[in-house]
Amino acid sequence: MKHILIVVDMQNDFIDGALGTKEAVAIVPKVEDKIRNFDGEVFFTRDTHETWYLETQEGKNLPVPHCIRGTEGWQIRKELDALRKTEPIDKETFGSTDLAADLLALHEDEEIGSITLVGLCTDICVISNALLLKATLPEVPIYVDAAYCAGVTPESHENALKAMEACQIKVMR
Template identity: 40%
Template sequence: MKKCLIVVDYQVDFVNGTLGFDGAERLENTIARKISEYRAEGADVIFTLDTHQSDYLKTFEGKILPIEHCIEYTKGHELYGKIKSMVQTNDKVFKKCTYGSEGLFDYLRKCDYKEIELCGLVSNICVISNAVLARTALPNAQLIVDSNATASNDESLNTSALNVMRGLGIRVI
């Protein structure tokens, strides 16, 4: 069965940078283990990177979230901790300037994945956005989100996001 793991925005600024929060760093080992397991099975590993430019505060997102983060070529834009060193040259890496990745959506539409697991940050913004895109791109694929491999700075929003994903037919474990 063809499957993939999508690691959403597990970047320095979301873990311990400008938008970091307590608990985000605890996902590192779980995400690293998932990457290793998927690689051992011969499955694909895909990464998304929230990517902004120096004019971020002038964008729509910058007006509703006026905190510069994930500015390209800065430390905050980099994948966090050991996850950074786990990217391989044949992995797909999609930079995105908003919550969901148009490039990821276009890529998934051309694939025949039967199972897609998503993990990373932040559950109620970018993880859920990319889960919806994955569901739209491959409506018959099984989608999975491990509640131990995603989080939010707001636990009630995290719970709500997981419940919404369940409502979309995503298996939350």
Template identity: 45%
Template structure:
């Protein structure tokens, strides 16, 4: 069974305070990826901060309030959310994780608690899409690898965007070096 992790496809990262044309461009591709899922598990994560964000460790390094719980920027992109709801008709299990930092501490217990009769050993492959490649995609890839060390994990580069195009590429280099499968990557040819 395939696990598709859709990381932080939230308004603030797409067209809000931390948005970018690259993030906006991946929305239809992420929707298409969700639409292609049948009989799998789709987990969405949401970067979740509170009004004291600027006092947090992250806020001290990135002093741009974003994804504050209850705001429009915290919300999931409506096209992505609609695709996830439609995916339930194709027998996909779906879940949502509000995470207070870059990565989530994935564990078998999460899947057992969320899906009751589900056996985490049924997961045979993991694919990751979303935002930002150089923060939350990278962090969740690493924690998923720790939770599922013997399962292939793929990152679809065409369904991810970084805080900048340069950081996106650097993060993909690191992920590839750490034995993640990177698909749909378009590299510029160096002459």
């Protein structure tokens, strides 16, 4: 039985760039340690926008250019990227249907015992991916390790954790 760790959007723009927070900076060494000590397969997602981001629906609602393909802000944090063994899964929106499809196919080949998510932002991309994975693989336990995540604000982080718990996603506190 295979165990999966999903490292969500640990990119420079979300850590200390355009949308960075002190909470995001604080989890980087924890996430690095989690990846190093995880006994299973590790996948990374990468928020990816194009130069016309501000013309998109997301850009109109969040008019802060970030994670523009090829920029330094788009890159996964260097110390985490060094631990990556597969290409990141680029996603244009909060949740990745490609990630869900890849894990469904993997589960059909070899049963997945659990999926754990860590990363940024708890209240946007972590929750979106957790809910997509729960819908795609409803019998696979989905975990979110709260100490290895950060939200836009501490309050929105906590609200997202409570919402995920209500949807039978196991929040590790």
